[in-house]
Amino acid sequence: MDSHKFIKKVTKKLRRLQYILNKETGAVSSSTPTQNLAICNVGQINGLTEATIVEAFKQYGPLERVLLIPGKSCAFLSYKSVVSATRAFEDANGKLNIAQDEKPAYLSYVESLPESKNDKIWDRLPPGLTIIENFVTEAEEAMLLSLCMFEDDVNSMKHRQVKHYGYEFRYDINNVDKDKPLSEKIPQECDVLWRRLNIDFRPDQLTINHYKPGQGIPAHIDTHSAFEDPILSLSLNSAVVMEFKQKETICVLLPQRSLAIISGECRYDWTHAIIPRKYDFYYTSNECNSFKRDTRVSFTFRKILRGECSCNYKLNCDSYAKNLERIDHTLATKLESQHVHEVYEDIAGHFSDTRHKPWPNVLDFLKTFKTGSILVDIGCGNGKYFGYNREIFETIVARINLIFQVGMDRSFKLNELCKGRGFEIFTGNCLNLPLKNNTADGVISIAVIHHLATKERRLKALTEITRILRPGGLALIYVWAKQQMKNQEKSTYIKQDRKNRKSTDEEIRGASTDEIFVVDGISLPVHINRTDFNHSDVLVPWKLKSENLSKAQTFLRFYHVFEEGELDNLCEEIPEIT
Incomplete structure (x- = not known):
C-alpha cells in the first residue's frame, strides 16, 4: 500500500476512534501536535500493560506519564516534549502492532490526559514501610543466593518455589505451627544483616521464595498472630514492583539487593502483592521506566509471635x-444490656426528639396491607410509624379502622412515650416475642437486629419474626450497612x-x-x-x-x-x- 492510501486509511479509521475516545473518556483530540498521545484502539481491557507501552515508546524520548483506564480499550501517554511525541506519532501510528491479535495501534494527539480515579500512587510509601537500597553488596548477594540452590527438597507452589527455615509457614492455614520448629535454623551467614540494621530484632523464621519472570503473589497481609512487627524482605537477583493497597494503591519499586522493612500500619493494615508479569513499569521523579524481570529470590525474615496479637488494626486481625x-450467649446478654438497653433508657427522651419523619419505603410497605390486617412493629422506638400510618388510612377511607397496629420495644421509657401518644404498646425482647404463632399479617423491624451481638442471636430474632407471621405474611427489616x-x-x-x-x-x-x-x-x-x-x-x-x-x-x-x-x-x- 502506497503512503497516500495508507494515510487515507488511517485518517478514516481515526475519525471514528477519536469520537469513541471522547465519548468514553472525555479526551479531546488535537489536530496539531502536542506532547500527549492517545492509543485509540487498545487498552487495559485488551491486555495492554504500562510496561508494554513504555517498552514500545521510550525509544522516541523520555516519557512523563502513562495512563491505562480500567475497562477501556484505549490508553494514553505523555512525553516531556512535543518533539518526542511527534516522532512517535509519525513512526508508530498504524504500524506498531501492540493492539489485540497483534494488530496495529492507532494514535491521536490529545490536548491533555483525562482524569482517572484509579491512578496508582508512585511518589510516596505506605506508612510504616522503609526501603534501604543496596543493603547488601554484590558479593554478599552471591553468597546468600548460594544458600538456596533450589532442588527437589523444596516445596513447589503455583506461583513460586519456596523453602522455610526455623518454622514452616503453612499456606493452607496462613499460619505457622509454633510448637513444631524445623531442624534447619536460619543460616549463620545471615547474621551480618542484623548487625548492619542495628535494631533490636532477631528473627527466628526465614522463608526464601524463588520467582521466575512472570510469577507473582496474590494480595495479602501476613497473619497478625503468626509474627511480630516488623517483617523484613530482601530482594536478590532482580528488582520488582510491589503493590500496597488499603483505600488507595501505592506502587513501590524494590531494587535488586534492597531491604524492605514492613512495620506498623503497613505490616498490619495494607495488603501487598506482586502482579504476575514479565515486565515491570515504574515512575521515577523525572520519567516513566520499565524493565524486564529476571529470576528474583526474596529472603523474608520474621520473628514468631508468642501469644496473640494486640495491634490497633482490628479490621484484618485474626486475634x-x-x-x-x-x-457467647452470656457475654452477648451483658454487652447488649450495657450498651443497648441501658443506653436507650438514658437517651430515650432525646432519641425520641430526633425521630419524627418516617422512612418513605416503610410507609409504602404499610400501605400495601388490606382492611383487618394486623401489623406488629418490633422495636418501635417512639412509635413514629403508628401515628403517621393511621393518618394515611383515615384520610383514604373516612375514619374507618382499617388496621390494628401494635408495637413492642425493650425500652420502658420509649414505651411510656408511645403510650402517651395513645398507641398499643407492650414491653418485650425481640429474641422471645410474647405473641402466638401465625398472629401477624405484617411485621416491621427497623434498625433493631443490628443491636444483637452474635449471629445466633440475630438469627433467633429473624426466626421469631417468622414464627408470628401468618402464612403469606410479609416482613420488612432494616439494618445498618457496613x-x-x-x-x-x-x-x-x-x-x-x-x-x-x-x-x-x-x-x-x-x-x-x-x-x-x-x-x-x-x-x-x-x-x-x-x-x-x-x-x-x-x-x-x-x-x-x-x-x-x-x-x-x-x-x-x-x-x-x-x-x-x-x-x-x-x-x-x-x-x-x-
Whole structure:
C-alpha cells in the first residue's frame, strides 16, 4: 500500500476512534501536535500493560506519564516534549502492532490526559514501610543466593518455589505451627544483616521464595498472630514492583539487593502483592521506566509471635476476630444490656426528639396491607410509624379502622412515650416475642437486629419474626450497612452535614477511634460518626443533648453493621422464609 492510501486509511479509521475516545473518556483530540498521545484502539481491557507501552515508546524520548483506564480499550501517554511525541506519532501510528491479535495501534494527539480515579500512587510509601537500597553488596548477594540452590527438597507452589527455615509457614492455614520448629535454623551467614540494621530484632523464621519472570503473589497481609512487627524482605537477583493497597494503591519499586522493612500500619493494615508479569513499569521523579524481570529470590525474615496479637488494626486481625468469637450467649446478654438497653433508657427522651419523619419505603410497605390486617412493629422506638400510618388510612377511607397496629420495644421509657401518644404498646425482647404463632399479617423491624451481638442471636430474632407471621405474611427489616458506598455514590449517612442534619447535636463527628473494654476482657472500637465503617462490630457514640456542650454526656451503643448479602444469607437459613 502506497503512503497516500495508507494515510487515507488511517485518517478514516481515526475519525471514528477519536469520537469513541471522547465519548468514553472525555479526551479531546488535537489536530496539531502536542506532547500527549492517545492509543485509540487498545487498552487495559485488551491486555495492554504500562510496561508494554513504555517498552514500545521510550525509544522516541523520555516519557512523563502513562495512563491505562480500567475497562477501556484505549490508553494514553505523555512525553516531556512535543518533539518526542511527534516522532512517535509519525513512526508508530498504524504500524506498531501492540493492539489485540497483534494488530496495529492507532494514535491521536490529545490536548491533555483525562482524569482517572484509579491512578496508582508512585511518589510516596505506605506508612510504616522503609526501603534501604543496596543493603547488601554484590558479593554478599552471591553468597546468600548460594544458600538456596533450589532442588527437589523444596516445596513447589503455583506461583513460586519456596523453602522455610526455623518454622514452616503453612499456606493452607496462613499460619505457622509454633510448637513444631524445623531442624534447619536460619543460616549463620545471615547474621551480618542484623548487625548492619542495628535494631533490636532477631528473627527466628526465614522463608526464601524463588520467582521466575512472570510469577507473582496474590494480595495479602501476613497473619497478625503468626509474627511480630516488623517483617523484613530482601530482594536478590532482580528488582520488582510491589503493590500496597488499603483505600488507595501505592506502587513501590524494590531494587535488586534492597531491604524492605514492613512495620506498623503497613505490616498490619495494607495488603501487598506482586502482579504476575514479565515486565515491570515504574515512575521515577523525572520519567516513566520499565524493565524486564529476571529470576528474583526474596529472603523474608520474621520473628514468631508468642501469644496473640494486640495491634490497633482490628479490621484484618485474626486475634481480634478470635476475641469476638468469645462472645457467647452470656457475654452477648451483658454487652447488649450495657450498651443497648441501658443506653436507650438514658437517651430515650432525646432519641425520641430526633425521630419524627418516617422512612418513605416503610410507609409504602404499610400501605400495601388490606382492611383487618394486623401489623406488629418490633422495636418501635417512639412509635413514629403508628401515628403517621393511621393518618394515611383515615384520610383514604373516612375514619374507618382499617388496621390494628401494635408495637413492642425493650425500652420502658420509649414505651411510656408511645403510650402517651395513645398507641398499643407492650414491653418485650425481640429474641422471645410474647405473641402466638401465625398472629401477624405484617411485621416491621427497623434498625433493631443490628443491636444483637452474635449471629445466633440475630438469627433467633429473624426466626421469631417468622414464627408470628401468618402464612403469606410479609416482613420488612432494616439494618445498618457496613458499606456506605453504592454505584460510586456515598450514602445519606456519609453525606449528611450540619445544614441538613437535625440530629447533629447528639452525634459526635470527632469521636475517638480508641477501643473500649466492654465485658469480660472483650474490647470494641469506637466508630467516628458520619464516616465509613472499618469494623463489623463497633460502638457508636451518642452525645446527649445539653445546654452546656462541654459537659454533655456521651453514650456508646453497640452495633453489628451488616456486610452486603449478610442479611439475605441469614434469611436463607430459615426454611419458612421464601
